[in-house]
Amino acid sequence: MAEVATSATSDQLLLVIDPTARRADAEAVRIAKDVLSAGATTKVCLPEGPEEFARALVRRGSRRPVVVGDDRALLRAVSLLHRRRELAGCVLSMVPVGVPMGGGLSLAGALGVPTGTVAAARAVLDGVERRMDLLVDDSDGVVLDVLRIPPVHAAVAEEEHGAPGRPWLRTCQFLVRSLVPARPAREPSVPVPGPSRLRVEVDGVMLVDLDQPVAAVSVSAEGAGAAAVEVRPASVGAEASPLRAAGRTITVSGADFRYRADAVVSGPVRRRTWTVWEGAWGLTVPTPGGRGHRQP
CATH class of the missing domain: 2.60.200.40 (Tumour Suppressor Smad4)
Structure with missing residues (x-):
């Protein structure tokens, strides 16, 4: 992946906090808001669904968007900006918050974003822009x-x-798994x-x-x-x-x-x-x- 070490260009941040993140770990969301608000001028958006999530990004103005959420939230943001052909001119930032199991935060880590809330928020404030290639399919998926x-x-x-x-x-x-005692694994319902x-x-x-x-x-x-x-x-x-x-x-x-x-x-x-x-x-x-x- 290509990388260009350029500092973040805007001290005005738009925090788009995914609803899944708010449900999964409200304390991590609060910490992210506190750290980011201490180092930059922030506007907080709390979308309740994909349409509001998209609307917040579209109306970001000159603010640098910060996605607070899991891998799917980041994918949603990149996909939207790509479809609008605004991705090249918009530097995204992310604070990973979600349920770690099932790979919900693995993509962020693979891309170089710290998975710890405080470290990720500090990277938003003081990090560099990493330019990366994108795979785009013939249906405009990324x-x-x-x-x-x-x-x-x-x-x-x-x-x-x-x-x-x-x-x-x-x-x-x-x-549910954290509350219910483990049971013997059942045979899979899907063929090998x-x-x-x-x-x-x-x-x-x-x-x-x-x-x-x-x-x-x-x-x-x-x-x-x-x-x-x-x-x-x-x-x-x-x-x-x-x-x-x-x-x-x-x-x-x-x-x-x-x-x-x-x-x-x-x-x-x-x-x-x-x-x-x-x-x-x-x-x-x-x-x-x-x-x-x-x-x-």
């Missing part, structure tokens, strides 16, 4: 970190168990995953065709306008070596398949193309070697 194509049944199982598609259900499951038959092309060159079953495909934007593609062939006996390539355009086709883009499972589709947009978006991360919070 991938911030990693795209994964697991066997069909594995993706279905994730959806049926509430994560990642239903953050409110994941929160409820976490609370099997190999998929997919055609994977990188910049028009075939990496794997339908006649070779695959166990998994992963794609990640590595910087400099290219994506790293890895295909793991299905094997019997000894493990087959993965097939790797790098390129700007990746097309996957075949029988109906689902894919996981960051925290979201989508599909089924029969064909999808992802293109790397170089340096398409910026996120505030801690200054390398910096101490974090400046003195007000």
